[in-house]
Amino acid sequence: MRATMIYGAGDVRVEDVSYPVLMHATDAIVRIVRACVCGSDLHGYGNRPADAPGKAMGHESIGIVEEIGSDVHKINVGDFVIVPFAYSDGTCEFCVEGLQTSCRHGGYWGNGDVGGGQAEAVRSPFADGTLVPVPGTVDPALYPSLLALTDVYGTGFHAAFKARVNSATTVTVIGDGAVGLMAVLSAKRLGAQRIILMGRHTVRTDLGVLFGATDVVAERGAEGIARVLELTKDDGTHTVLEAVGYREAYDMAVGVVRAGGVISRVGVPQYEEAPIGSRSLFSRNITLTGGPAPVRAYIEQLLPDVLSGKVNPGLVFDKTVSLENVAEGYAAMAERTALKVIVAP
Amino acid sequence: MRATMIYGAGDVRVEDVSYPVLMHATDAIVRIVRACVCGSDLHGYGNRPADAPGKAMGHESIGIVEEIGSDVHKINVGDFVIVPFAYSDGTCEFCVEGLQTSCRHGGYWGNGDVGGGQAEAVRSPFADGTLVPVPGTVDPALYPSLLALTDVYGTGFHAAFKARVNSATTVTVIGDGAVGLMAVLSAKRLGAQRIILMGRHTVRTDLGVLFGATDVVAERGAEGIARVLELTKDDGTHTVLEAVGYREAYDMAVGVVRAGGVISRVGVPQYEEAPIGSRSLFSRNITLTGGPAPVRAYIEQLLPDVLSGKVNPGLVFDKTVSLENVAEGYAAMAERTALKVIVAP
CATH class of the missing domain: 3.90.180.10 (Medium-chain alcohol dehydrogenases, catalytic domain)
Known part of the structure; x- marks a missing residue:
């Protein structure tokens, strides 16, 4: 064959x-x-x-x-x-x-x-x-x-499920690839009312809106973080579904997650070490979860x-x-x- | 005054x-x-x-x-x-x-x-x-x-609570300081049946046993990891309560946590970067949680x-x-x- x-x-x-x-x-x-x-x-x-x-x-x-x-x-x-x-x-x-x-x-x-x-x-x-x-x-x-x-659907769902997305949690999805879009659909399925999609390919983010995204942030890095904080009265969102895997995406996740919140990764990390100490995760009781779905x-x-x-x-x-x-x-x-x-x- | x-x-x-x-x-x-x-x-x-x-x-x-x-x-x-x-x-x-x-x-x-x-x-x-x-x-x-x-009691309890310790979860507590011993007491309170305490000060680990530890591992580093794996048929424990804060303790936590498990930190990290990629947390769906209680x-x-x-x-x-x-x-x-x-x- x-x-x-x-x-x-x-x-x-x-x-x-x-x-x-x-x-x-x-x-x-x-x-x-x-x-x-x-x-x-x-x-x-x-x-x-x-x-x-x-x-x-x-x-x-x-x-x-x-x-x-x-x-x-x-x-x-x-x-x-x-x-x-x-x-x-x-x-x-x-x-x-x-x-x-x-x-x-x-x-x-x-x-x-x-x-x-x-x-x-x-x-x-x-x-x-x-x-x-x-x-x-x-x-x-x-x-x-x-x-x-x-x-991709199960992977996006895993991100949302492990983050314990529900009707009371605000959500940021990082990445407008297929998994990120499926994370949007999954967050919506689990009841999220506010879903911010970070992505800059309009065709894809339009699909994200169709799947349930309420806001789209095209900026990346520090500008992207600032834009999400602006949308959330400086708090960030309860959950961040990271569907990219690059270190820059992790850093954005740390920047936009609310104190007590969850970063859920399903993008395969293309890095091994990253900040997890007091300045990044610990002092604000951030939970990091996720993995192969x-x-x-x-x-x-x-x-x-x-x-x-x-x-x-x-x-x-x-x-x-x-x-x-x-x-x-x-x-x-x-x-x-x-x-x-x-x-x- | x-x-x-x-x-x-x-x-x-x-x-x-x-x-x-x-x-x-x-x-x-x-x-x-x-x-x-x-x-x-x-x-x-x-x-x-x-x-x-x-x-x-x-x-x-x-x-x-x-x-x-x-x-x-x-x-x-x-x-x-x-x-x-x-x-x-x-x-x-x-x-x-x-x-x-x-x-x-x-x-x-x-x-x-x-x-x-x-x-x-x-x-x-x-x-x-x-x-x-x-x-x-x-x-x-x-x-x-x-x-x-x-x-210390609330901090130990936070570690166990954030790790979602219950009667079905095995537990490793890293550290025989006051917070580690309180994490043992808290894990016991939440129903844990198997609590492995890693510490090498006998007076303290004896108190840990009084609080509910079922096993004591005095070894540290790679030897300590090997001993916990030996006690758990090579799986590690569902939860690891890290009550030290040094990088060595984090590395031990990664080494003894079971796939799908949780590392819950309450020792203030004396490091900022540490491994969280595929080789440490991601590939086995490990969750990292905790913070100031x-x-x-x-x-x-x-x-x-x-x-x-x-x-x-x-x-x-x-x-x-x-x-x-x-x-x-x-x-x-x-x-x-x-x-x-x-x-x-």
């Missing part, structure tokens, strides 16, 4: 690889219906060494189950499934607690003998724990929103409103490429001519 | 100062019955520049109200009161939320025209918001435990068990000095020959 591999920076290729086969009794083979390119794929696309070994790409997909192992009981051949961005056994304490990204036996797609989703098919470890079947006949018009549930934990609760059309997270996709042209999708996202790209095998 | 002042490092003096007078209608004058020396007083005692101006000391005291301003309604002359380590108006949004350390009009003792508690008397701003009256006749045997409520928020709920003798937080005091000999108390704590010192005017 055809599958996407990355070599060095900017070097994404579609290659012939073996069709996946069941390796364990708990596996399933999923024929991919749609996949997508993730903002986090761009890190490797931007800076992977030219001599790095090839790596299978894609961790967000939806598809149809073609084959199941003898120990798969909740998933059936023919099921239309959502494939979250991490696989997990569904039974360990972490999975039971809803922290599937720390599953004792779980992992990420495209590592070891587990392939990626930007391909014709993928082998899913722990099918019962990992895959979420979509009931009924699936309208192709819903594909984008179902794809959003594999990563256990999207598997959220799919069942977010799915009904997607199926009913009450929410349309799929609006974050603005380009579709064929699998053969996946490199074009990477380039479009890297150049920011596309917000988020669907890959159609 | 006599009051404690600090000049340079190690230079604590008892001097004659003016007796405090009412300055605002919301003030009260409190005659000090007992005060104490705090671990945080030792920071200035250890490194204050020799040419620094004198600063009034003491932020933990109990006493009797001598005089009240015309706009004081909840506190009466003659009340025996607990004076928490920060004053607060009791009416702003932060006070209403229980974050009195971020009170819009609050502050800390010994700054500006507000004196310190290691003295014969002190003027309390916002008496209604700040002071907590103790009902009935107060048995002097309770003085130590009432003093604990002014800071709004002890005022906790006194009413912690007081009944103190009055009934169900808990005895006053056991952390192991030395009493007269006000004239307060310097001896500082020295004893700095040399670690005393755990915590009472000052009797």
Whole structure:
């Protein structure tokens, strides 16, 4: 079959690889219906060494189950499934607690003998724990929103959920990428009345307003902080959902969070050390939370409103490429001519 | 009257100062019955520049109200009161939320025209918001435990409360100082079944066991981390209450916290930058919380068990000095020959 591999920076290729086969009794083979390119794929696309070994790409997909192992009981051949961005056994304490990204036996797609989703098919470890079947006949018009549930919607929701957003909390969302916009949608879902979106791409922030943002701040850095403080009588907001990952975004989060508030990060930090002492977090009792979203934990609760059309997270996709042209999708996202790209095998 | 002042490092003096007078209608004058020396007083005692101006000391005291301003309604002359380590108006949004350390009009003792508690008397701003009256006749045997409520017990409780300790969470407490021991007592109060105390002063850790610690780890650094992991099947504990403030303690906290867990800091950080990226907090969804404890928020709920003798937080005091000999108390704590010192005017 055809599958996407990355070599060095900017070097994404579609290659012939073996069709996946069941390796364990708990596996399933999923024929991919749609996949997508993730903002986090761009890190490797931007800076992977030219001599790095090839790596299978894609961790967000939806598809149809073609084959199941003898120990798969909740998933059936023919099921239309959502494939979250991490696989997990569904039974360990972490999975039971809803922290599937720390599953004792779980992992990420495209590592070891587990392939990626930007391909014709993928082998899913722990099918019962990992895959979420979509009931009924699936309208192709819903594909984008179902794809959003594999990563970006659940990730934005994780940010808002970990920050304990509710109707009494004001919210700043840092970042107008797909995850930031999904954080807006999630904050709205959790009842937030005031949602300030920090982003400077008008097309994206317009979508943010559609998802529930009440204010848009285009300025960055010290100017951006000053603008949010101006909007909040110098207090800042109770919660800050940081969906970027760069140190500048963390510093902005510290600058706009209210005393006693929460900074919730879901952008993968591109830094290790940062200020957390008395001058930044401690003296004002700021809580810092977040991490890789256990999207598997959220799919069942977010799915009904997607199926009913009450929410349309799929609006974050603005380009579709064929699998053969996946490199074009990477380039479009890297150049920011596309917000988020669907890959159609 | 006599009051404690600090000049340079190690230079604590008892001097004659003016007796405090009412300055605002919301003030009260409190005659000090007992005060104490705090671990945080030792920071200035250890490194204050020799040419620094004198600063009034003491932020933990109990006493009797001598005089009240015309706009004081909840506190009466003659009340025996607990004076928490920060004053607060009791009416702003932060006070209403229980974050009195971020009170819009609050502050800390010994700054500006507000004196310190290691003295014969002190003027309390916002008496209604700040002071907590103790009902009935107060048995002097309770003085130590009432003093604990002014800071260390509430601070230990803040650590456990912010970490959301409950009967399902395992706990590591880092530090066997008074606050660490109070964090043990607080974790026990909140239902924790497993409380690992990291400390190497046997007299103190024995007290920790009395307060509820189930395990004691004397090792520090990498060895200490290894020992806690050994005790928890390599997982670490759900919560880590960090009651030291040095960077080494933070690093230990990161090393012993379980995926999805919480590090709750109440030791004032003696560092500003520290690791918070993927390798430390992010990849395992660790939450970092804590800050200066709004002890005022906790006194009413912690007081009944103190009055009934169900808990005895006053056991952390192991030395009493007269006000004239307060310097001896500082020295004893700095040399670690005393755990915590009472000052009797």
